[in-house]
Amino acid sequence: MSTLVLTLIIGLGLGALYFLVASGLSLIYGLMGVLNFAHGAFLSLSAFVGWAVAQAIGADSWGGFLLSILVGAVVGAVFAALTELALIRPLYERHIEQVLVTVGLSFAAVALFDGIWGTDPITVRGPVWLSRTTAVLGASIPNKYWVLIIAAVVVLAGLVVFLRRTRYGMIIRAGVENRGMVTALGIDVRRSFTLVFAIGGAAAGIGGVLAMHAMTYVSAGLGGTLLIFAFIVTVVGGLGSLTGAAIASVLVAVLQQVANTYLGGTGDFIVVILLAVVLLVRPAGLMGKAA
């Protein structure tokens, strides 16, 4: 019983991490049709800068931890916005070139981060509470997973409020459905592209700092590792659907953990099988709209 509880809650925590990365990917694709392979670079840079800030303030302190999350969000948002303005916008409506430039940026970013921070993973410390556990139904749950879950819930709630209650949110929802018609109403939809990139970058930045604490290291490859699963989550949930990304994040991560625990460490394999099944049975994803 305790093993099952531990597996499920770790799955939820991992799903929360996947959601933080996948939410931005999904919104960006939904609105702009861009598969953003540079998303992992947003995450990695935010993690590195967040780590540096926490080191400067005091890695063990809650102040350093919270400030590193905030800084990570800002760094992710700025990096993403600059990427959209400088690299994506000039290639408007040229989707293949846009994808290629994000692939190139992701490779270049990893090389740059390796050059700045070295190729070896850097061990990360945080508040002591994060390395402790909390007992739930006989299972000792590492506290870092609670933080991941809370962060994802806060980000999801914030995104829902933004998308439902603000004019820009409304434009983004409408743009995901029919970008051309938004333009035909006299709205410069390209402005919302930068905003969506920034929001996605901020979420990835928060995810980067928290992933660093969850894995207790930061490296240039951190973003790339998570990006693979974030893409799977985005496709399974339905490209462009925030709700789909949230559901698929939990589904993929819990399935992965259950398989790792009970099926001899086959979690990654099972996730790929799930992806294949979804693509065969429901190509648009769980919540996506059929083309």
Added chain:
Amino acid sequence: MSAAILQVRNLRASIAGQQVVEDVSFDVPATGITAVLGRNGAGKTSTLRGILGLIARRGEVLLDGERIDALRTHRIVQRGVGYVPEEREVFAGLTVAENLALAERQRDPRREFVAQLFPDLAARRDQRAGTLSGGQQQMVSVARALLNDNRLLLVDEPTKGLAPKIVTEVADALAEAATTVPILLVEQNLEVVRRLADQAIVIADGRVVHTGSASEILDDADLTRRLLGVSAEEHS
């Protein structure tokens, strides 16, 4: 005929590299409704989309004497060109109120005017547009264009696929709107054209083949059959 609000000169438009409008030139008067007629695939919808910059185009388009053909679509709309697309294109996941709010460009949108024209929409404010009937979606689509003080409306097949009662309602709304703004109307229902349009432009194979008063074309059975392939009576 009053002075032209829109002048189209040698408009060529293409979709995915395929030329769909060959060489179209016409004027739209500053008052009343001007119908764009033609057989299926003649290039009527593409002409409207080309004017608005929704598809690749070349040639000159002047709105009230000012060139707008180099502008992006949202800039053209901001200059006072409202658009009602052929397939309604309401945002299915947004409510009626959100669909209308998105279309509001001016500080004091004409909400009362729209509410008077389409009282049914007020009662359905919080309903998702994707769950509306085709006629109600068309009302949302027309209402979006009427919320602002436009200088010209481009309306594409507003009665397509609608029940006769709704056709009448939509036509009534366009007639009312036309008292304040000129309309360039693509319409297949010749009875609606006969009722609403003052002028008519006939397009065939991506070119203008006839211009004149709407009644002149529709009252001449031979001309109607030759240009449109149908008689006004059998296509109403």
